[in-house]
Amino acid sequence: MTRLHVSATINGDPVEFLCEPEQTLLDVLRDELQLTGSKEGCSSGDCGACSVTLDKRLVCACLVLGAEVEGHSVETIEGMAKGNKLHPLQQRFLEHAALQCGVCTPGFLVAARALLETNPDPTERDVRYWLAGNLCRCTGYDKIVRAVLEAASDIRAR
Amino acid sequence: MRYEVPESLEEAVALLSRAGSGACVLAGGTDLLVQLRSEAIAPDLIVDIKAIAEVRQIVFTGGCFRIGAAVSGAELGEHPTLRKAWPGVVEATELIGSTQIQGRATLGGNLCNASPAADSAVALVAAGAVASVVGPDGHREVPAEDVGVGPGQTSLEKGEIVVSLTLPARPRYSGDAYLRFTPRTEMDIAVVGAGVNVTLDEAGRCAEARVALGAVAERILLAREAADALVGTSLDAAALERLSATASAACRPIDDKRGTRAFRLSVAGVLARRAAKTALERARGPR
Numbered sequence: 001m002t003r004l005h006v007s008a009t010i011n012g013d014p015v016e017f018l019c020e021p022e023q024t025l026l027d028v029l030r031d032e033l034q035l036t037g038s039k040e041g042c043s044s045g046d047c048g049a050c051s052v053t054l055d056k057r058l059v060c061a062c063l064v065l066g067a068e069v070e071g072h073s074v075e076t077i078e079g080m081a082k083g084n085k086l087h088p089l090q091q092r093f094l095e096h097a098a099l100q101c102g103v104c105t106p107g108f109l110v111a112a113r114a115l116l117e118t119n120p121d122p123t124e125r126d127v128r129y130w131l132a133g134n135l136c137r138c139t140g141y142d143k144i145v146r147a148v149l150e151a152a153s154d155i156r157a158r
Numbered sequence: 159m160r161y162e163v164p165e166s167l168e169e170a171v172a173l174l175s176r177a178g179s180g181a182c183v184l185a186g187g188t189d190l191l192v193q194l195r196s197e198a199i200a201p202d203l204i205v206d207i208k209a210i211a212e213v214r215q216i217v218f219t220g221g222c223f224r225i226g227a228a229v230s231g232a233e234l235g236e237h238p239t240l241r242k243a244w245p246g247v248v249e250a251t252e253l254i255g256s257t258q259i260q261g262r263a264t265l266g267g268n269l270c271n272a273s274p275a276a277d278s279a280v281a282l283v284a285a286g287a288v289a290s291v292v293g294p295d296g297h298r299e300v301p302a303e304d305v306g307v308g309p310g311q312t313s314l315e316k317g318e319i320v321v322s323l324t325l326p327a328r329p330r331y332s333g334d335a336y337l338r339f340t341p342r343t344e345m346d347i348a349v350v351g352a353g354v355n356v357t358l359d360e361a362g363r364c365a366e367a368r369v370a371l372g373a374v375a376e377r378i379l380l381a382r383e384a385a386d387a388l389v390g391t392s393l394d395a396a397a398l399e400r401l402s403a404t405a406s407a408a409c410r411p412i413d414d415k416r417g418t419r420a421f422r423l424s425v426a427g428v429l430a431r432r433a434a435k436t437a438l439e440r441a442r443g444p445r
Binding site: 004021022024043044045048051054060062065068070111131132133 | 159163188192204208255256257262
């Protein structure tokens with residue numbers, strides 16, 4: 001089997017990798033590039049644990065083939081903090097204990113950032129609908145929603 | 159498995175025609191990748207059509223919107239004028255899946271996945287959308303209701319691709335609406351879906367109507383008798399009652415884990431009536 005050579009931008013850096021045609025972007029991130037922040041939950045686009053942005057558009061990495069990102073730009077959870085400085089969403093998730101086991105957290109953070117980039121002042125309803133594709137089985141939704149709303153406020157105040 | 163990204167329709171058709179039955183078209187991938195992962199399919203070739211310009215554009219020409227088959231739900235929702243002309247089509251598409259799914263899922267994919275419960279496809283059938291299809295024998299136009307013929311089965315021939323969906327020119331006093339029943343408000347599949355599209359004359363009477371029903375048969379139904387119940391009326395209570403009865407009568411649903419046959423028969427009539435009321439309000443409203 002010939003592996004495909006793919007060039008893409010990941011978290012702002014030019015990246016080249018080889019992948020099988022069957023490999024998803026999630027497989028590539030985790031197994032080829034060792035970017036294991038994006039989690040594999042359902043592998044069917046239902047849980048959002050593998051949320052990343054592709055050309056600024058929020059997607060499930062499990063529903064994208066690795067080969068499809070040729071020439072495109074991907075942002076993952078690994079690109080969220082700037083060095084040791086947490087993103088306001090990450091800071092508020094910590095303060096609100098908006099996580100228990102943590103498996104859903106990277107997906108929630110990436111999805112919430114995509115929301116705040118399109119809608120800096122969301123209502124609670126906006127947040128809940130936007131994040132409907134991110135499942136937390138520890139049932140931490142209230143804390144997550146509050147953390148997102150406070151982070152939105154922090155970002156607007158900057 | 160091979161992965162190809164043709165940049166022209168001709169190239170895509172040639173690849174698919176040569177490959178035979180073991181080839182799949184990839185648009186948004188939200189159904190295809192799930193089927194691949196679950197080994198429901200094992201294609202020799204995947205043809206990603208997203209590098210082909212025609213399938214990625216929304217064009218307004220001659221009073222008609224032509225929507226590329228690989229335009230995502232998110233792109234559809236962000237279009238500045240489409241929602242005003244066709245709110246039912248846009249809202250139906252936006253009901254599909256999550257924000258993440260909306261970033262990828264396409265109109266062409268929803269139609270060609272051929273689920274009888276496909277939300278956007280029901281709204282397209284009500285709208286009178288026509289699929290532009292290319293294949294080894296050239297180009298043909300296929301009404302949206304004739305694309306899906308059974309669960310997962312389309313009328314497309316080997317090597318054929320849906321390029322775009324064209325919504326007809328919109329007369330003044332027109333409106334469409336799509337409603338579905340799901341136990342949850344988000345992230346669910348329709349137990350029943352109903353799309354209604356009406357055009358009124360100057361006197362406010364229904365000049366044209368189309369009614370489409372989803373998840374109540376092996377394919378999406380264009381309910382002609384239900385539409386006939388509206389034409390010539392002012393969509394008064396009696397007409398809506400006849401719509402409801404004829405819509406239910408058009409259904410041939412099954413019992414399954416999502417709902418019983420009896421429930422679907424009843425809900426189809428209720429949703430058709432409610433969708434017709436919304437379509438009527440939109441048709442009367444300022445355009």
